[in-house]
Amino acid sequence: MKISARNQLRGTVQEITRGEAIANVAVDVAGQRLVASITVEAVEELGLSEGSEVMVVIKASDVMIATGE
């Protein structure tokens, strides 16, 4: 599958914080910690757990730019 989302980064799941509906999945991408809030249903369907090798995917229209401190 090829997807239009312009941002795709390989990483490893570090930690999953699960609620009833949503889980926050922390992913180590080249030493940087990224966090994805996805449905618990997706966590289960993808079989995610600590150590899973994943791709972090982000649509370009959801990316902001900041400058300065």
Added chain:
Amino acid sequence: MKISARNQLRGTVQEITRGEAIANVAVDVAGQRLVASITVEAVEELGLSEGSEVMVVIKASDVMIATGE
């Protein structure tokens, strides 16, 4: 300023593709190319150009996880 967005990555602007309303800003983050679609107004207000040092900022609810090929 401290922002709730969980994902903040330092990088350097590589290229800006400008339309009338929206510009795509490609940013090199540790050798990886990320793309942000932002308003042309923001590009101007932040004074972005090739070589600008920036922070890429993404809200956790906008991040997806993929597995497999």
Added chain:
Amino acid sequence: MKISARNQLRGTVQEITRGEAIANVAVDVAGQRLVASITVEAVEELGLSEGSEVMVVIKASDVMIATGE
């Protein structure tokens, strides 16, 4: 590739309206017209044109519910 995004619908590209940075891609999904605003770069990389068979993908956190008229 398996992606966390909960919403995936098969359809056929009907029309592409291209700007410099962003293109609106209209997709026929079972007789219903959906529209995706994606980068022109993605349109080219995926080789999209009228008649292309595609999957429309949407993250659950981007879906709203309305009631009434």
Added chain:
Amino acid sequence: MKISARNQLRGTVQEITRGEAIANVAVDVAGQRLVASITVEAVEELGLSEGSEVMVVIKASDVMIATGE
């Protein structure tokens, strides 16, 4: 009310998975299951329950396109 969001699909609520802050609302749209993650407050204000007739609404900039398997 007329809204700028380009994607509006009629459906019927199938199931609601409620957390404290967010609920996932599964909607049957012409035999296809879609999922919306919305606030529990919105579920209550709209009076959503299994069988509610609803409209699924999605902004075009939140729609991605994928090709291939």
Added chain:
Amino acid sequence: MKISARNQLRGTVQEITRGEAIANVAVDVAGQRLVASITVEAVEELGLSEGSEVMVVIKASDVMIATGE
């Protein structure tokens, strides 16, 4: 129509910057300038022009919080 989006603010269109695919619509909300990037198609379908009375609508999952300067 009642929509799950938690944020709805009345305002008046101040200015529309149109590209081919996307337009930026600046709205005056109680003296504060807000900007919406929507499709040109939506601008036309809603008949928006300078002075139009509108509602600005934002999903709670798209809102961030910042502190400090």
Added chain:
Amino acid sequence: MKISARNQLRGTVQEITRGEAIANVAVDVAGQRLVASITVEAVEELGLSEGSEVMVVIKASDVMIATGE
């Protein structure tokens, strides 16, 4: 820090509804109630509580326009 997000409104936190992963933060902005769904981790890192003075930040591509009732 200067951010590309076009919409920045000052307000005061009114109420926080916390789940395990996500919290809904209600903010009073000039007498208007806005709601942000952010991670619980962000609530803690920013030290948010009732009465905190904050900025509400929203990317232009996440803003919709509605007309009529």
